[in-house]
Amino acid sequence: MELWYTENHTDEVKFSIKVEEHLYSNQSKFQKIDVFKSNEFGTFFTLDGLMMVTEKDEFIYHDMIVHTALATNPNIKKVLVIGAGDGGTIRELTRYKTIEKIDLVEIDEEVVTVCQKFLPQTSEKLEDERVSMYFEDGLKFVRMTEKKYDLIIVDSTDPFGPGEGLFTAEFYGNCYKALSGEGILINQHESPYYDEFANNMKRAHKRIKEIFPICSVYQAHIPTYPSGHWLFGFASKKHDPIKDLKKEEWNKLGLKTKYYNTDLHVGCFALPNYVKEMLNNV
Numbered sequence: 256m257e258l259w260y261t262e263n264h265t266d267e268v269k270f271s272i273k274v275e276e277h278l279y280s281n282q283s284k285f286q287k288i289d290v291f292k293s294n295e296f297g298t299f300f301t302l303d304g305l306m307m308v309t310e311k312d313e314f315i316y317h318d319m320i321v322h323t324a325l326a327t328n329p330n331i332k333k334v335l336v337i338g339a340g341d342g343g344t345i346r347e348l349t350r351y352k353t354i355e356k357i358d359l360v361e362i363d364e365e366v367v368t369v370c371q372k373f374l375p376q377t378s379e380k381l382e383d384e385r386v387s388m389y390f391e392d393g394l395k396f397v398r399m400t401e402k403k404y405d406l407i408i409v410d411s412t413d414p415f416g417p418g419e420g421l422f423t424a425e426f427y428g429n430c431y432k433a434l435s436g437e438g439i440l441i442n443q444h445e446s447p448y449y450d451e452f453a454n455n456m457k458r459a460h461k462r463i464k465e466i467f468p469i470c471s472v473y474q475a476h477i478p479t480y481p482s483g484h485w486l487f488g489f490a491s492k493k494h495d496p497i498k499d500l501k502k503e504e505w506n507k508l509g510l511k512t513k514y515y516n517t518d519l520h521v522g523c524f525a526l527p528n529y530v531k532e533m534l535n536n537v
């Protein structure tokens with residue numbers, strides 16, 4: 256008998272991966288967590304039946320959510336990460352010796368324990384001494400915090416269930432307040448392709464644009480996310496991701512990356528016309 260993981264990308268489009276073993280399944284306080292083993296994508300985990308991380312393509316998402324900001328401002332020292340319980344974003348951040356402090360705010364502690372057990376590839380650096388973990392709602396955390404960060408990364412689920420609050424104007428406004436004058440906000444920005452995702456993307460862009468003087472969107476190809484075409488938001492008080500790119504400085508660090516490079520950094524902000532139109536019309 257064959258076992259397949261199937262996810263509805265729309266009501267009329269399905270995406271499937273052949274599964275070798277269903278390794279874990281549990282309803283946490285916040286969401287249903289499943290872990291599967293496959294030949295094509297390695298181990299992968301889902302929340303409420305939606306793909307989060309696969310061993311095979313996670314490098315694309317985690318390179319892009321981290322290095323674009325660090326190559327724009329290599330002096331980032333204090334970082335707040337919201338969501339990201341799989342640890343992939345933290346793994347990439349800890350490669351920078353110059354980063355002094357990383358606060359990770361993940362609503363669901365069970366995501367972290369499950370990833371530590373089944374996905375060491377992403378979770379291996381969660382124990383880094385610069386990382387402090389807070390198991391609470393990111394929306395409430397930024398509402399209350401008096402700290403200032405140089406970078407906030409929103410590595411969240413989609414805008415429903417626990418992730419909903421992380422796409423609100425209140426949340427983005429509080430992120431602005433929690434950022435230093437050098438501050439950069441990076442968020443996973445959904446996809447422009449299928450209507451439901453595109454609507455979420457447009458709404459997020461509109462809200463961020465109303466708050467931040469610099470507000471851009473960049474793209475990556477992520478095979479296991481709906482349509483494969485995924486966007487990230489880059490918003491900032493001061494740094495422009497293209498004009499302020501520190502190409503030589505970043506390359507001198509000698510970080511080996513599988514997806515990101517500084518040529519791609521410039522290219523990923525060049526968007527297809529239909530996406531530009533969507534963003535211009537919000």
Ligand code: SAM
Nearest residue numbers: 307338339340362363366392393411412417418
């Ligand atoms: N790369 C993934 C994607 O977009 O498919 C997201 C990675 S990560 C697993 C997303 C995490 O955000 C989840 O572990 C979830 O528990 C967490 N999360 C959702 N809502 C949150 C909230 N309000 N505060 C903090 N963490 C939240």
